[in-house]
Amino acid sequence: MERVKLENVKKSYDKQTEVLRDINVEIEPGEFFVLVGPSGCGKSTMLRVIAGLEEISAGSLIFGEEIVNDIHPSKRGITMVFQNYALYPHMTVAENIGFGLQVKKLGKQLRKEKIEEVAAMLGLSDYLSRKPRQLSGGQRQRVALARAIVNEQPICLMDEPLSNLDAKLRAHMRSELRRLQKKLGFTMIYVTHDQVEAMTMGDRMMILDKGIAQQIGSPMDIYNYPENTFVATFIGSPPMNLKKAIVQAGAPAIRLSSTITLSVEAELLEKLPDSVIFGIRPEHLVQPVEGSKIYKAPVVNVALLGNETLISLDLDGEEWICKWGGQWHYKVGQSLEFSINEEEVCLFDPETEKIIQKGMKG
Amino acid sequence: MKLWKRTVNVRVGLLYLLPSIILFGLFVFYPMAKTIYLSFFLTNQNGLPVYFNGLENYTFIFSSDEFRNSMKATLLFVVYTVPVSVLIALIMAILANEKLKGVGFYRTIFSSTMGISVAASAVVWLFLFHPSVGAFNNILKTVDLPAVQWLLDPDWALLSVSLTTIWMNIGFNFLVILGGLQNIDESLYESATIDGAGYFTKLRRITIPLLSPTLFFIITISLINAFQSFGQIDILTKGGPIQSTNLVVYSIYKEAFVNYQFGTASAQAIVLFGVVLIVTILQFKFGERKVHYQ
Numbered sequence A: 001m002e003r004v005k006l007e008n009v010k011k012s013y014d015k016q017t018e019v020l021r022d023i024n025v026e027i028e029p030g031e032f033f034v035l036v037g038p039s040g041c042g043k044s045t046m047l048r049v050i051a052g053l054e055e056i057s058a059g060s061l062i063f064g065e066e067i068v069n070d071i072h073p074s075k076r077g078i079t080m081v082f083q084n085y086a087l088y089p090h091m092t093v094a095e096n097i098g099f100g101l102q103v104k105k106l107g108k109q110l111r112k113e114k115i116e117e118v119a120a121m122l123g124l125s126d127y128l129s130r131k132p133r134q135l136s137g138g139q140r141q142r143v144a145l146a147r148a149i150v151n152e153q154p155i156c157l158m159d160e161p162l163s164n165l166d167a168k169l170r171a172h173m174r175s176e177l178r179r180l181q182k183k184l185g186f187t188m189i190y191v192t193h194d195q196v197e198a199m200t201m202g203d204r205m206m207i208l209d210k211g212i213a214q215q216i217g218s219p220m221d222i223y224n225y226p227e228n229t230f231v232a233t234f235i236g237s238p239p240m241n242l243k244k245a246i247v248q249a250g251a252p253a254i255r256l257s258s259t260i261t262l263s264v265e266a267e268l269l270e271k272l273p274d275s276v277i278f279g280i281r282p283e284h285l286v287q288p289v290e291g292s293k294i295y296k297a298p299v300v301n302v303a304l305l306g307n308e309t310l311i312s313l314d315l316d317g318e319e320w321i322c323k324w325g326g327q328w329h330y331k332v333g334q335s336l337e338f339s340i341n342e343e344e345v346c347l348f349d350p351e352t353e354k355i356i357q358k359g360m361k362g
Numbered sequence B: 001m002k003l004w005k006r007t008v009n010v011r012v013g014l015l016y017l018l019p020s021i022i023l024f025g026l027f028v029f030y031p032m033a034k035t036i037y038l039s040f041f042l043t044n045q046n047g048l049p050v051y052f053n054g055l056e057n058y059t060f061i062f063s064s065d066e067f068r069n070s071m072k073a074t075l076l077f078v079v080y081t082v083p084v085s086v087l088i089a090l091i092m093a094i095l096a097n098e099k100l101k102g103v104g105f106y107r108t109i110f111s112s113t114m115g116i117s118v119a120a121s122a123v124v125w126l127f128l129f130h131p132s133v134g135a136f137n138n139i140l141k142t143v144d145l146p147a148v149q150w151l152l153d154p155d156w157a158l159l160s161v162s163l164t165t166i167w168m169n170i171g172f173n174f175l176v177i178l179g180g181l182q183n184i185d186e187s188l189y190e191s192a193t194i195d196g197a198g199y200f201t202k203l204r205r206i207t208i209p210l211l212s213p214t215l216f217f218i219i220t221i222s223l224i225n226a227f228q229s230f231g232q233i234d235i236l237t238k239g240g241p242i243q244s245t246n247l248v249v250y251s252i253y254k255e256a257f258v259n260y261q262f263g264t265a266s267a268q269a270i271v272l273f274g275v276v277l278i279v280t281i282l283q284f285k286f287g288e289r290k291v292h293y294q
Ligand SMILES: Nc1ncnc2c1ncn2[C@@H]1O[C@H](COP(=O)(O)OP(=O)(O)OP(=O)(O)O)[C@@H](O)[C@H]1O
Pocket: A013, A014, A019, A037, A038, A039, A040, A041, A042, A043, A044, A045, A046, A193
């Protein structure tokens, strides 16, 4: 099993715009690594670069200790599941699964055994003689998966494999994929634009935007300690509330809106510029807590979801959302009292949008 | 009254079909019926049936050496032209489908014969075949080979006409096959590449099977076209020398419009129709089994 390492990897299709800019990451053997980002950010490109389907413009791709920039895709020890599955429409399920083995000149008997074993593992035994067009979306997806794992390569690449499935099947396949990966122990590099998928499946994830790696880490680390405002708003639903706030050196305090000002300790004040971007997740705008400061803001919308309620507030023209457990029947225009969980506040630099401080304690 | 109401759907349907019924009727069904009708008659110079001849016209053409010879020439012509033009077009399309620099230029060139009419290309080839100033004989001369009477030698004429026909058909075949190739999903090849499949494995296991509907279509069309070739014969050889390129359609033309034997000409046309029909049915019966439709 080998570590996958990207060093200063750059990729440009037209020699002008860089689709990947200086990617540095190490993916550990046996890890479930998720690549997530908005559409067009370069996820597929990065996967294809790792697979060897696209050439690298600069930098090196290292498997184990070996630089594999110029190694043929079939010699890299990878398999790949394509977004559209890329099943051969004229071959049966069994032929599809066995294609790679046949190309590698495996004996007929051995091939048959392996195909049957994998098919049984994925519940495809009854469909082996069917053509792909006679299968449902979920079954096709499993054939694509079977085709990948039957080759027993140490690294498996997947490009949004679940995006064509309906919500229920997708949830089911997520856990199935995850279970399979842990059982067989291969390294998974998994592309998705769905942050829920990224959060629930990945051991670690990388957030990509405009070809730049924004943050790499475990889902909870990234959720709790976003490195910049992009990550803070991309991960989490509803996204983190952000608002530009003025730092008042005299008080000392952070003035969030005309009615909301938070006092700051002197130690923290030293680290802050004249203004900051103040960030707080919806679930950390809590019901008033005794002993902590209580703020007020007018309600502009209430979304009752049954088990929780999303209450939108108006802060000097910007909409913030609080997420409270249970059902809360507020009326639009009413004033809502709430507290801010100060440990969870994120303060970002307004210029660089990078995080300066997590929590209001110096 | 009841019947009038019950057939309302049929009547509406017929109304929609009317334009094509009229067109087909006028240009296909009526001439065909008329041909069948004429094939049982002797006609006068104006093509009017004057004497009912029963099956005499058919027995006559089947016993005539001339007609048998022209059937043989037609079959040979089909065998010479169809496989070669499809194969060459296939190879060119595969080459032109590669992602290479400047490939668009070749695509245009390769498909260009499609834009040239049969008459124009036949005239060009007439010059190429010219015994003394033609390009082919000049080339032969430079490598010290004896000149060939391309269109005047009975042993060569059919081959020469076939060569012209192959060249003319390649443009269309190329374009259709290239279209078929471009319909094949690129990710299938990428997946096969990752599995370690080489160029020829991919060609044999992916390209050809997925192209089979296109190839089937092209072969069917080419067969029918070859059986019906006329223009290039008329311009290049006029059926000669010594009947060696007297393909059936040309023979029909001569019989009808040179000899004014509309009856036997019609009988030949009906026989040709039967042959093309049988060949097409056979092709669908045996060829289509190997075709994979998406
Ligand atoms: N073959 C190509 N030639 C030129 N530009 C390309 C090519 N493939 C992708 N791009 C460009 O590279 C950028 C990144 O594309 P990529 O497919 O990697 O995005 P992605 O993150 O996978 O998006 P999505 O979530 O929509 O699949 C896009 O701006 C795209 O237009």
